[in-house]
Amino acid sequence: MSNEGNNKEIKALLKAAITPVKDPELRRDLWPQMLRKLDEQPSRIPWFDWALAAILSAVLFFFPGAIPALLYHL
Amino acid sequence: MLERFAAGDLEAFEALFRQHQKDVFAWIVRIVRDRGIAEDLTVETFWRIYKSRSRFYPAGNFRAWARRIATNAALDHLRAARRETELPENLASGAAADPAVRRETREQIKRAFFQLPAKYRLVATLALIEEEPYDTIAEAVGISAALVKVRVFRAVRILRKKLNSLGAEVGAK
Numbered sequence: 001m002s003n004e005g006n007n008k009e010i011k012a013l014l015k016a017a018i019t020p021v022k023d024p025e026l027r028r029d030l031w032p033q034m035l036r037k038l039d040e041q042p043s044r045i046p047w048f049d050w051a052l053a054a055i056l057s058a059v060l061f062f063f064p065g066a067i068p069a070l071l072y073h074l
Numbered sequence: 075m076l077e078r079f080a081a082g083d084l085e086a087f088e089a090l091f092r093q094h095q096k097d098v099f100a101w102i103v104r105i106v107r108d109r110g111i112a113e114d115l116t117v118e119t120f121w122r123i124y125k126s127r128s129r130f131y132p133a134g135n136f137r138a139w140a141r142r143i144a145t146n147a148a149l150d151h152l153r154a155a156r157r158e159t160e161l162p163e164n165l166a167s168g169a170a171a172d173p174a175v176r177r178e179t180r181e182q183i184k185r186a187f188f189q190l191p192a193k194y195r196l197v198a199t200l201a202l203i204e205e206e207p208y209d210t211i212a213e214a215v216g217i218s219a220a221l222v223k224v225r226v227f228r229a230v231r232i233l234r235k236k237l238n239s240l241g242a243e244v245g246a247k
Contacts, residue, residue, distance in 0.1 A: 010230050010233050010234050010237070011202055011230060013179065013183050014183055014187060014198075014202055014203065014233065015202065015203065016180065017179075017180040017181075017183040017184050017187075018183070018184060018187060018203050019203070020104070020203055020204050020205070021103055021104045021107060021204070024099070024100035024103050024104055025096070025100065026095060026096045026099040026100070026113075026116075027109075029092070029095070030091075030095050030099070030113060030116055030117055031088060031091055031092060031095075033113070033117050034091055034117050034120055034121070037117055037121050038121070038124070041121075
């Protein structure tokens, strides 16, 4: 049998073995679950913000002369 | 409402959640084929939506955006689940399966199918089992319809090879 014919047969077998989901309806409101998830998540500071703060601190520590320049640009 | 949501208004988010949760769930359950997992992934999807609300363009299509995020959440689940050997519960298995196809062959097909790489399984599920149009799948996955077609073709080819190696009677019907 050709590959094309074989592929059609595979598709037919797949459809016979795994049928479409009959009832995709949501049966309950998920908002309470969503609220719990929102409450569980602490407001986290991304790692790159910490990295930026560390780099800035190091620069200011080793080059204190940069502080007036930084203040000027803020 | 979309502008208020993008600005971080929780009431606007709740309204959007209630408006779109059914659609998101229905999309996810057809990919993962497990109601409990689909519920968790629906919440996960909206959590990702809430986290990235500042990147949402209020004039954009919220439904399409939500579906894209839902697809990514489902894909992440398929990738993680593929490492496990157990088959997921098929919502439509049992009596609904074609009785003309031998039970053993069906099991081999299912096993081979659930072992497909996640990105192929996702498009194959939606295109071949759920019969979603390629354009709809393409929009949800964020690739072209042509690439969806390629992935479906590759999925079928992988399945054929797996079934041949398992010695499945693919001609038995």
